[in-house]
Amino acid sequence: MQRVPPPTLYDSEHMRMNTAHSRRPSPLILLFGLLLLVLVALVVYPSAALIQNSLTVNGRFGIENYLYLFDQRGSAVIWNTLSVALITTVCATALGVALAWLIGRVDVPLKAVWRVLLIVPYLIPPFIGAIAWVYLLSPVGYINRFWMDITGTRTPLFVIYGQAGTILVMTLYSYPIAYLVMLGPMRQISSALEEAARISGASALRVLRDITLPLLLPNMAAAALLIFMAALANFGIPAVIGFPARFFTLTNEIYVVILNFDLPNNLQIAAAMSMQLVLISIVPLLLLQRLGTGRTAAIVTGKSDQALLLDLGVWKYAAAMFLALITLAAVIAPLLAIFATSITPAPGVRLTAANATLTHYQTLFFGIPKVPRAFFNSLMLAFSAASVVALLSVVIAWVTVRTRLPGRRLLEVLVMTPYALPGTVTALAFILAFIRPVLGISLYNTIWLLLLAYVASFLAFGLRAVTGALTNIDPALEEAARSAGASPLRAFRDVVVPLVRASIVAGWFLAFMPALTELTLSALLFSVGNETIGQVVFGLYQEGRFNPTAALAFSVTISVLLLSLLLSRLTGGRLLI
Amino acid sequence: MALLELHQLEKAYDDSHVPAVRALTLHIARGEFVTLLGPSGCGKTTTLRMIAGFVKPTGGLIRLDGQVLANAANGACVPPEARGMGMVFQSYAVWPHMTVAANVAYPLKLRRTPRAEIDRRVDAMLELVGLGGFAKRFPSQLSGGQQQRVALARALIAEPRVLLLDEPLSNLDAQLREAMRGELIDLHRRTGVTIVYVTHDQAEALAMSDRVVIMQQGAALQIGTPAEVYHRPTQRFIAEFIGAANMLPCQVSGWSAGMAQIALPGVDAPIHAAHALDRTPDKPLLVVRPEQVRLHEAGAGWLDGTVLRRQFLGEAHEVSIETAHGVLRAKAGAIDAPPRGAYVGITWETGWLVAG
Structure with a gap:
């Protein structure tokens, strides 16, 4: 039931402290103004700079920048981008739904093992997954060499570079979105709805077709749109797998143009391309928001404790084989490939028990100064960004949920904007906004610019966690504290904060984890001395330092996985990033 | 001869030493309205779900019209879809993505009934449960009582050998509950269908049933007509549970x-x-x-x-x-x-x- 708001500017209890004393502007208005100022600096100003630059040709207004992409490349880049995103969406959604069904509703052997392994691809940074697949399926990759050895041919089985490889790897690292979106509804769907079909005469598979999947259609659509947006925005995978075959998607084309200093107007042209990417990305975003108001919630009723697991008979072993294949492709084979490469003495050398070496790990931390530097930078950046995000999230969530200030919706829209933008676009907007000193402060080529970009990009994660928790807290709890004699601030501190503390911590980690291995923003906003982990992995890979890249990628991946495991343990399994 | 026979039926779960249902023997005649009555946790719903085929018995036998549906001795268990029963769930379980007509038609569709006959029978059934004119609506546009009727129509449409009702009135408000009680009695009389009804509400059980099975801790304490269990309870628990x-x-x-x-x-x-x-x-x-x-x-x-x-x-x-x-x-x-x-x-x- 929606509580009817009182016809005041804010809830009556927060008003008293202002009116009783003075005519000064209320602290609430000041707070709101401050938040708005922060978000203008983080969102509005960079966006405006991006739009303005995209329409600037040689210092004058013009739309020529928007034509560059088509003049140079025809419709190839747009087509590459859309085909990769669409095919990935179809494959990853189907895979994620199938896996959620197997785990959520079917009695498969070794379920606990699959449940852990299936979310691991979500934790591995996608560009590291792409590098791992290069180790497996480059012309001299492990799988291709194995194939040539056993068949005696000199033609590889499949070379990963190009469109098909990009789609393969993107599917493997985006199915968890669909899997995680679907698993909850799949298990909560009232089992009576399915049993009613069984008793009507439908077989188990017929129930899946006629009842379960149609009921989950809105959730599936949401998952597909999220995957589509992620695929459009992905920079790392096509950068690793597309570049060598001259296969470019929009994010990569933008990246190349930004770094093409010989091209006059290159940043303005990149801005125009970014706008083109934004226009494409906005379609799924709008669809997603329309979907949000639909009938998605209607199905989660009834007694889920009676949810029956389907007994597939002997087919359950086939299901387990399928799960094994997926985890092999998405987790085990890539991790093994990275590890094997990291202990191989040199490229082209066959790894044996005798020649295995840890020398690349040594090189990494003692021979390449930017590596330890990047670890320090990324830890500091992730820690600071997560802390700023957590703090801003609490304040913004409180303003949007608990007050009736006009314009509080605007705050939410501003926070969601960078979340909806591809990282490449955000990075370019920050370059354009801060390339010259603003208010006498020069942020360009400093680590502060990265911090700002991280905060802008990850604020939505934190805000959603805290807003969700705060919305679920009955205002009567605060009112009870007030009538017991607590001041508004005291009631907030004693009642609200303890109740949302877990969500604040969750929000902190939701920003910290992706920030730690961030690539897209860092690849464009880093400068010498300010490298980050993601950027250094990518940089070493581009420099062709084959084995050290693997050593670094393996160290990063294992650290991230251990951190996630620790987090999951500490929170009793509630929090798994 | 009994239509539905439960013989020494037992259901034990691994994680509990007390069986959910034990040594339950019950013979239900064709056309009879039998109610399983008891407090929550007494095993009545488990019994109903064993009859439906959603729960596999760990002991005993279920026979319908002479055909064995479940036999713990050899592990035989006919799946729910092959039992030819109809069931109304406590939450109604009306499919929100199908119209009223599509919900009711579904069992016939699965039986490959010709389109024209489906239409005719769905119309007649909706008329019978008082939902004529609601065929094109979606469940979200219906009240709780109307959804209940859809569930009832869907359970009855394929002329089930047994109709199973799992606390079907417990989600309705008191007034509607009383009205639906009368309608269920009329429906039973008109269709002559055999009914197994589960409830914890003794007033419902007394008002509608031909016979009542009083259950406690998985066992049937007394089986008898409503008047018998009310006036001649065999145990103190029954005397206290039914009426004041x-x-x-x-x-x-x-x-x-x-x-x-x-x-x-x-x-x-x-x-x-x-x-x-x-x-x-x-x-x-x-x-x-x-x-x-x-x-x-x-x-x-x-x-x-x-x-x-x-x-x-x-x-x-x-x-x-x-x-x-x-x-x-x-x-x-x-x-x-x-x-x-x-x-x-x-x-x-x-x-x-x-x-x-």
Whole structure:
């Protein structure tokens, strides 16, 4: 039931402290103004700079920048981008739904093992997954060499570079979105709805077709749109797998143009391309928001404790084989490939028990100064960004949920904007906004610019966690504290904060984890001395330092996985990033 | 011959040493309306789900029309879709993504009934449950009572051999519940379908059933007509669970002509009680229903007592009277009930003896 708001500017209890004393502007208005100022600096100003630059040709207004992409490349880049995103969406959604069904509703052997392994691809940074697949399926990759050895041919089985490889790897690292979106509804769907079909005469598979999947259609659509947006925005995978075959998607084309200093107007042209990417990305975003108001919630009723697991008979072993294949492709084979490469003495050398070496790990931390530097930078950046995000999230969530200030919706829209933008676009907007000193402060080529970009990009994660928790807290709890004699601030501190503390911590980690291995923003906003982990992995890979890249990628991946495991343990399994 | 036979049916779960259902034997005749009644956790829903095929018995046998549906001895278990039953769920389980007509037509569609016949039968069925004109609606546009009728129509459309109802009225408000009770009785009479009905509401069970099975901790305590379980409960638990009952600890002084002679301390009058016992129990209890209690002038009854409390119920008063044998409840007239503090005499029309 929606509580009817009182016809005041804010809830009556927060008003008293202002009116009783003075005519000064209320602290609430000041707070709101401050938040708005922060978000203008983080969102509005960079966006405006991006739009303005995209329409600037040689210092004058013009739309020529928007034509560059088509003049140079025809419709190839747009087509590459859309085909990769669409095919990935179809494959990853189907895979994620199938896996959620197997785990959520079917009695498969070794379920606990699959449940852990299936979310691991979500934790591995996608560009590291792409590098791992290069180790497996480059012309001299492990799988291709194995194939040539056993068949005696000199033609590889499949070379990963190009469109098909990009789609393969993107599917493997985006199915968890669909899997995680679907698993909850799949298990909560009232089992009576399915049993009613069984008793009507439908077989188990017929129930899946006629009842379960149609009921989950809105959730599936949401998952597909999220995957589509992620695929459009992905920079790392096509950068690793597309570049060598001259296969470019929009994010990569933008990246190349930004770094093409010989091209006059290159940043303005990149801005125009970014706008083109934004226009494409906005379609799924709008669809997603329309979907949000639909009938998605209607199905989660009834007694889920009676949810029956389907007994597939002997087919359950086939299901387990399928799960094994997926985890092999998405987790085990890539991790093994990275590890094997990291202990191989040199490229082209066959790894044996005798020649295995840890020398690349040594090189990494003692021979390449930017590596330890990047670890320090990324830890500091992730820690600071997560802390700023957590703090801003609490304040913004409180303003949007608990007050009736006009314009509080605007705050939410501003926070969601960078979340909806591809990282490449955000990075370019920050370059354009801060390339010259603003208010006498020069942020360009400093680590502060990265911090700002991280905060802008990850604020939505934190805000959603805290807003969700705060919305679920009955205002009567605060009112009870007030009538017991607590001041508004005291009631907030004693009642609200303890109740949302877990969500604040969750929000902190939701920003910290992706920030730690961030690539897209860092690849464009880093400068010498300010490298980050993601950027250094990518940089070493581009420099062709084959084995050290693997050593670094393996160290990063294992650290991230251990951190996630620790987090999951500490929170009793509630929090798994 | 019985249509549906449950023989020594048992369901034990691994994680509990007390079986959810044990040694349940029940024969249900064609066209009968049988209710499984008991408090939550008594095993009634588990029994229904074993009949439906959603739960596999760990002991015993289920037979329908001579065909074995489940036999724990050899592990045989016919899946729900092959049992030819209909079921109405507590949450109705009306599919939100299908229209009313599509919901009701679904069982026929699965049986490959010709389109024209489906349309005809769905129309007739919707008419029967009072939903004519609602065919094109979606469930979200229906009230709880209407969704209930959709569920009922869907369960009945394929002419099930047995209709299973799992607390179908518990989500409705009190007024609608009473109306639906009458409609279910009419529907049963018109269709002649065999019904197994699960409820924890004794009023529902008494009002609708041909026979009631009282269950507690997985076992059937008593199987009988509503009048039997109300007037001749075999155990104290049943007397207390069904209807209101005054329980008076007493002595049995003798037996005559199938009646027990009851001695209450401090009462001189000879009191008789009917019973279903074959011997005098250790702790005999006299059961007296409130509506059987008669109030008199003080000293004119078997016991005397003071009125503690008087509640007006509309059609009558309920009066609580403090006596030497504890507080007794009595139904008194809507107009002439004694006020609080009045000193009254008490007798009763009949009594029933159970073991304490």
